[in-house]
Amino acid sequence: MVDTQQLTMVSLGPGDPDLITLKALNALKDCEAIGVPTKSSDGSFDRSLTYRIVQSLMRRAGFERPIFPVYTPMRFREEDWQAQVERLYAALAEHGRVCFVTLGDSGIYSTVYYLLDRIAEQRPELYATCDVIPGVTSFSQASAHAKKPLCVGESQLQIVPLLDKELPTTTVYMRPKIGMSTEAIPEEGTMMTFEDLGFAGEKITEGKIPTVRRYMTLLIDFFTKDPHAV
Numbered sequence: 001m002v003d004t005q006q007l008t009m010v011s012l013g014p015g016d017p018d019l020i021t022l023k024a025l026n027a028l029k030d031c032e033a034i035g036v037p038t039k040s041s042d043g044s045f046d047r048s049l050t051y052r053i054v055q056s057l058m059r060r061a062g063f064e065r066p067i068f069p070v071y072t073p074m075r076f077r078e079e080d081w082q083a084q085v086e087r088l089y090a091a092l093a094e095h096g097r098v099c100f101v102t103l104g105d106s107g108i109y110s111t112v113y114y115l116l117d118r119i120a121e122q123r124p125e126l127y128a129t130c131d132v133i134p135g136v137t138s139f140s141q142a143s144a145h146a147k148k149p150l151c152v153g154e155s156q157l158q159i160v161p162l163l164d165k166e167l168p169t170t171t172v173y174m175r176p177k178i179g180m181s182t183e184a185i186p187e188e189g190t191m192m193t194f195e196d197l198g199f200a201g202e203k204i205t206e207g208k209i210p211t212v213r214r215y216m217t218l219l220i221d222f223f224t225k226d227p228h229a230v
């Protein structure tokens with residue numbers, strides 16, 4: 001049994017290994033084992049694009065880590081998420097520092113938050129030290145390929161899953177004017193304010209700040225999950 005356990009959720013980007021971030025690559029280098037999702041119940045990686053990306057990164061960056069399969073059948077069942085977190089708990093007990101990788105960005109329809117929700121409930125001390133590393137989304141890469149903006153000037157971006165039903169929505173508010181009041185911005189889910197992210201003076205506030213202080217401000221109204229939804 002190891003002393004310290006650290007779980008890092010690593011976004012790999014949309015498929016091209018060159019589109020991984022330095023932070024994500026460093027996390028893979030710094031860990032003791034890498035959990036890779038597979039849709040094969042026998043744990044093989046024959047159909048795993050994620051496995052190929054990780055192998056390519058290790059070869060090119062000159063490092064090797066044991067890879068363990070995490071069976072992710074995409075059936076959206078409670079017992080599957082539980083089996084996945086238990087696989088991660090076992091790997092953490094064996095290796096200490098473990099990464100779990102997913103495609104694209106972990107904030108966009110990824111397995112990561114199904115697992116983190118369960119870890120938060122079952123192992124709050126482990127959850128508190130978990131890191132999530134963001135990545136390039138598939139649609140960012142599509143935009144770059146097409147040389148077309150996703151939004152610019154007087155336009156906005158919508159991400160619509162093809163599910164044919166009304167869905168709770170996350171809304172990102174950006175490009176505010178300094179000094180503007182946030183009073184009129186609707187608050188439907190869980191609002192958070194992010195100022196100067198990644199820069200000196202970074203500030204993250206629960207809720208809306210009343211007045212915008214900096215141009216580099218995002219307000220995000222995170223959707224509230226329907227307890228019956230998958």
Ligand SMILES: C[S@@+](CC[C@H](N)C(=O)[O-])C[C@H]1O[C@@H](n2cnc3c(N)ncnc32)[C@H](O)[C@@H]1O
Binds near residue numbers: 139
């Ligand atoms: C479960 S979502 C994961 C999205 C991913 N986390 C992201 O940041 O783009 C899978 C969907 O994303 C889109 N997608 C992901 N990777 C893609 C790729 N390399 N090419 C085209 N579409 C992709 C497809 O619409 C696919 O059905």
